[in-house]
Amino acid sequence: MIRVAATLPKDAPMFLRDMTDPLIRLMEADSIDTLWPAAVALVETAGYAALSLVEVSPKDGPLWAKSSMSEMWLYTYATQGFHAIDPLLLGAMSGQREMCLQSGALWPGGPANEKAEAMERALIDTGYGQFDAMAFDKRRHGTRLLVVLASHVAATGPESPPLRASRQLLTSTLAAGLNKVSAKDDDGFL
Numbered sequence: 001m002i003r004v005a006a007t008l009p010k011d012a013p014m015f016l017r018d019m020t021d022p023l024i025r026l027m028e029a030d031s032i033d034t035l036w037p038a039a040v041a042l043v044e045t046a047g048y049a050a051l052s053l054v055e056v057s058p059k060d061g062p063l064w065a066k067s068s069m070s071e072m073w074l075y076t077y078a079t080q081g082f083h084a085i086d087p088l089l090l091g092a093m094s095g096q097r098e099m100c101l102q103s104g105a106l107w108p109g110g111p112a113n114e115k116a117e118a119m120e121r122a123l124i125d126t127g128y129g130q131f132d133a134m135a136f137d138k139r140r141h142g143t144r145l146l147v148v149l150a151s152h153v154a155a156t157g158p159e160s161p162p163l164r165a166s167r168q169l170l171t172s173t174l175a176a177g178l179n180k181v182s183a184k185d186d187d188g189f190l
Helices: 020-028 032-045 071-079 087-093 114-126 161-178
Strands: 050-057 061-067 098-102 130-137 144-151
Touching: 020 032, 020 161, 032 050, 032 161, 050 087, 050 161, 061 087, 071 114, 087 098, 087 130, 087 144, 130 161, 144 161
Parallel strands: none
Antiparallel strands: 050 061, 050 144, 098 130, 130 144
């Protein structure tokens, strides 16, 4: 196995990092008690700040969610009803497969409203700058699994092809590993 120095830059592609141990833990996990911590460790090893997983119905909205984002953000998100305007959820519900959003530009060119502005302020206050998400169709009941990777800092330029490929690989791996997790396993935060 090739080991890379631990001083990789934050924007180094995932495949340059030593992901072996977190990947093995994810693939060997046999319960929600071991699966979720393994997934979060994999995301953090890849250089992201947090992981969110949402099962969403195109007609009913979010059914279940689990996140490693800060408790302050999750509380604010739930109590303020941000799920009703969350561009990632709305995108997954409408069939979008891949989305990237940055704080300060969650609704580019769209009308500003009080709830959107409150969501923007809350994201900035809790230190999240960018969200990369992919939605995957689940066979069960026509729902979709939304996997969101949160970063503290927004990208300053276009994503390079190697970075995009490594992010897509990570997100797909997480979707495959976490596909079996649902409300019956864990009550999540919704």
